[in-house]
Amino acid sequence: MKLERCQDVFALLSQYLDHELPADLCDQIEAHIADCPPCVAFLESLRKTVELCRKLQAGGVPAAARDEHRRALQEAYQRFLREHGGCSDSSNS
Amino acid sequence: MDPARSDAALVEDLIAGRPGAFEEFVELYWPKLFQYSYLMCGQREDAEEVTQETLLKVFEKLDQLREPERFKAWVFRIARNACYMKRRKSVFAPVQELSLDELMPVTQEDGDQRRLEIADWSSLPEDIALQSELRERLEAAIQSLPEIYRAVLILRDIEGLSTQETAEVLDITEDAVKTRLHRARLAVRSYLDEYLRTAGART
Ligand SMILES: [Zn+2]
Numbered sequence: 001m002k003l004e005r006c007q008d009v010f011a012l013l014s015q016y017l018d019h020e021l022p023a024d025l026c027d028q029i030e031a032h033i034a035d036c037p038p039c040v041a042f043l044e045s046l047r048k049t050v051e052l053c054r055k056l057q058a059g060g061v062p063a064a065a066r067d068e069h070r071r072a073l074q075e076a077y078q079r080f081l082r083e084h085g086g087c088s089d090s091s092n093s
Numbered sequence: 094m095d096p097a098r099s100d101a102a103l104v105e106d107l108i109a110g111r112p113g114a115f116e117e118f119v120e121l122y123w124p125k126l127f128q129y130s131y132l133m134c135g136q137r138e139d140a141e142e143v144t145q146e147t148l149l150k151v152f153e154k155l156d157q158l159r160e161p162e163r164f165k166a167w168v169f170r171i172a173r174n175a176c177y178m179k180r181r182k183s184v185f186a187p188v189q190e191l192s193l194d195e196l197m198p199v200t201q202e203d204g205d206q207r208r209l210e211i212a213d214w215s216s217l218p219e220d221i222a223l224q225s226e227l228r229e230r231l232e233a234a235i236q237s238l239p240e241i242y243r244a245v246l247i248l249r250d251i252e253g254l255s256t257q258e259t260a261e262v263l264d265i266t267e268d269a270v271k272t273r274l275h276r277a278r279l280a281v282r283s284y285l286d287e288y289l290r291t292a293g294a295r296t
Pocket of ligand 1: 005006009032033036038039
């Protein structure tokens, strides 16, 4: 595969950011962007997009489950332990 | 610490009933699952329900977990199914494809210069938590993605699953994960680019 146009580079930039490309394609991309400001600007905007997604706390995520939810979960967990749990490890605690 | 290893260790503690494991698990997974469900379903109330249903299912089926090192993918698979069940009651959107050509930026030849029409991204704040308008825009961009792309982007870029784990959760190939992720990112990128241009014009 030979990368000749910016469009060829654009198509591979997510895999480039994720380190999922074979070395020869990586080298070709780096050679291309070294000399191509539009591709650099585009790559940076894509990198920033991914970074923002990674930092997103969507919906103002609540810090924890509400009490009534937690109680129901605790019960489900106790049921699991009674039926399947390896109580041997925790019996002495 | 290797996160996959710590997940496996946590689930072993959970199965063994070690003290503190339950609290640690709920504290770690509640916010993750809430965020996932919220972005998939779009409603806080639905997201809370889906999160709770998912965690109840986890305890119900924990004895069937065969590979603790794949715990995260296993949990998100349950969450995915809970989301589908929830949405079956509402509208079911037909599959939409994002076309790569439409998402690619246009470069123009200007003499011997190549130019790209792009917003000034350097003005974006580093800390999205401090910027609620930007956060809302990003959420809206993600929620506007057709579902098959949204599902991949949320698992990979927001929940931090690997390509392989994401493929497992969604029952698709790793190549499909990569293709869809790229298109999803491009779509979100162009949405934010648009936002930055209009925001830039306002100030
Ligand atoms: Zn270029």
